[in-house]
Amino acid sequence: MKFFFAPMEGITKYPFRRVHHERFPGIDAYYMPFIVANQTMSFKQKERKDIDPANNAGVPAVPQVLTNKPDQFLHALQMLAELGYREVNFNLGCPMATEVSKKKGAGFLSVPEELDRFFESVFNGINADSNLSGKDICISVKTRIGVEEAAESVRLMEIFNRYPIGRLIIHARRRVDFYKGEPDLGTFGAMLAASVHPVSYNGDLFTPEDLEKITARFPGLDSVMIGRGLIRNPALVREMTGGEVLAKEELTRYLEDLFEAYHEVIHEEINVVHKMKELWFYLGENFPDSRKQLKKINKARSAAEYKAALRELLG
Numbered sequence: 567m568k569f570f571f572a573p574m575e576g577i578t579k580y581p582f583r584r585v586h587h588e589r590f591p592g593i594d595a596y597y598m599p600f601i602v603a604n605q606t607m608s609f610k611q612k613e614r615k616d617i618d619p620a621n622n623a624g625v626p627a628v629p630q631v632l633t634n635k636p637d638q639f640l641h642a643l644q645m646l647a648e649l650g651y652r653e654v655n656f657n658l659g660c661p662m663a664t665e666v667s668k669k670k671g672a673g674f675l676s677v678p679e680e681l682d683r684f685f686e687s688v689f690n691g692i693n694a695d696s697n698l699s700g701k702d703i704c705i706s707v708k709t710r711i712g713v714e715e716a717a718e719s720v721r722l723m724e725i726f727n728r729y730p731i732g733r734l735i736i737h738a739r740r741r742v743d744f745y746k747g748e749p750d751l752g753t754f755g756a757m758l759a760a761s762v763h764p765v766s767y768n769g770d771l772f773t774p775e776d777l778e779k780i781t782a783r784f785p786g787l788d789s790v791m792i793g794r795g796l797i798r799n800p801a802l803v804r805e806m807t808g809g810e811v812l813a814k815e816e817l818t819r820y821l822e823d824l825f826e827a828y829h830e831v832i833h834e835e836i837n838v839v840h841k842m843k844e845l846w847f848y849l850g851e852n853f854p855d856s857r858k859q860l861k862k863i864n865k866a867r868s869a870a871e872y873k874a875a876l877r878e879l880l881g
């Protein structure tokens with residue numbers, strides 16, 4: 567079984583990936599939060615920093631691109647290939663209204679004919695460009711099962727199957743579900759059976775038991791992608807592979823490293839505290855009996871207050 571760290575915009579940027587990979591090895595690939603390819607054919611400075619190979623040294627990181635225009639995707643692909651990346655992920659899952667209304671991310675799934683033409687142009691473009699075709703680049707796709715209805719997945723699979731996609735990562739929810747409700751395992755199973763490409767499962771893997779249920783139901787599955795579960799428990803993959811459970815001291819050291827790593831790129835200490843609080847939104851679920859201490863973390867107005875609250879919680 568391969569384990570992929572899901573991209574999480576605002577959370578799993580390069581400082582996070584580096585620290586997690588150092589402290590909790592065992593992730594086969596960290597998919598990066600999306601970068602936006604648009605008509606300017608240039609990327610924001612923070613996006614360039616995130617994909618900079620120097621910032622990802624030693625970390626198996628895969629960039630992800632959001633767009634619905636083949637020329638923009640191909641341009642991003644060329645740039646990423648030049649940087650040395652050999653897999654580029656295409657985002658068909660983002661449920662945010664700002665992107666969906668522009669028919670990007672999960673919104674692109676609502677216009678399957680356009681999606682079909684997009685892939686045709688992209689793969690023709692790769693074949694026509696000896697620079698790209700010679701590099702044997704894998705285009706993987708991260709998708710949802712549909713926009714409004716799970717039944718949309720049938721048409722989507724017909725399209726995906728027509729192109730040399732390297733891997734299909736399926737978040738087993740519709741766009742309208744955002745991140746709520748139960749993943750639709752029935753539809754995922756049908757997509758898995760229909761796919762001619764390797765498929766990875768994504769959605770609500772929070773414990774080793776959650777993984778066991780998925781592998782029992784889909785024994786042929788070769789990989790899973792995990793997001794929130796790994797933010798909540800950074801040692802989750804180790805636990806899923808029979809290793810030791812997360813120890814408090816280990817969590818403390820990891821959080822210290824993260825604080826420092828963020829401080830290297832975020833000047834104001836209070837903004838580092840805000841960043842850590844975003845993680846605590848997920849981490850807090852490990853401490854259901856410590857509501858008072860969690861509240862203190864959440865209310866911290868300085869690094870000193872944050873660290874004191876952390877000591878109180880983790881001893």
Ligand SMILES: Cc1cc2nc3c(=O)[nH]c(=O)nc-3n(C[C@H](O)[C@H](O)[C@H](O)COP(=O)(O)O)c2cc1C
Pocket residue numbers: 572573574575576577598599600630657659660708737745768769770771791792793794795
């Ligand atoms: C805060 C947040 C940011 C996310 N950012 C991205 C993103 O940039 N690209 C993407 O493909 N998915 C993104 N996702 C979706 C996750 O990659 C993943 O598919 C989703 O969280 C379900 O997996 P999980 O149940 O293991 O968390 C994001 C999810 C959350 C909660």
